[in-house]
Amino acid sequence: QVQLVESGGRLVQAGGSLRLSCAASGRTFSSYGVGWFRQVLGREREFVAAITQSGGSTYYADSVKGRFTISRDNTENSVFLQMNYLKPEDTAVYYCAARQAKTLATTQGLYGYWGQGTQVTVSS
Numbered sequence: 001q002v003q004l005v006e007s008g009g010r011l012v013q014a015g016g017s018l019r020l021s022c023a024a025s026g027r028t029f030s031s032y033g034v035g036w037f038r039q040v041l042g043r044e045r046e047f048v049a050a051i052t053q054s055g056g057s058t059y060y061a062d063s064v065k066g067r068f069t070i071s072r073d074n075t076e077n078s079v080f081l082q083m084n085y086l087k088p089e090d091t092a093v094y095y096c097a098a099r100q101a102k103t104l105a106t107t108q109g110l111y112g113y114w115g116q117g118t119q120v121t122v123s124s
Contacts, residue, residue: 002026002113004096009118014088020081022096022115030074033099036081037108038092045095047106049081059104086122093117
């Protein structure tokens, strides 16, 4: 089992950058694939990015491709989401999620572990 805690969300101006962190408990974090999702109040939670257990493969939603980068440091039990060129439409609560599988996944139902979320607000 793994517990996840996100951090790094705050208010930022459009065009700016943020780095979100997802800290995981447990000694087997390297066996979990991780995804980032985001949700705006009243809307469905949507996929943002995913990374495999080793970090060797990543996948991004079209809306963030070229602007966001997902990475991980298994020695620190952490996954990161570097967000550049932020837009007001990136405003949301960002969640990290984990699954014990080798493949990438974009569907939230495939992830069994979730953090509590961190708020990102991008002002225009």
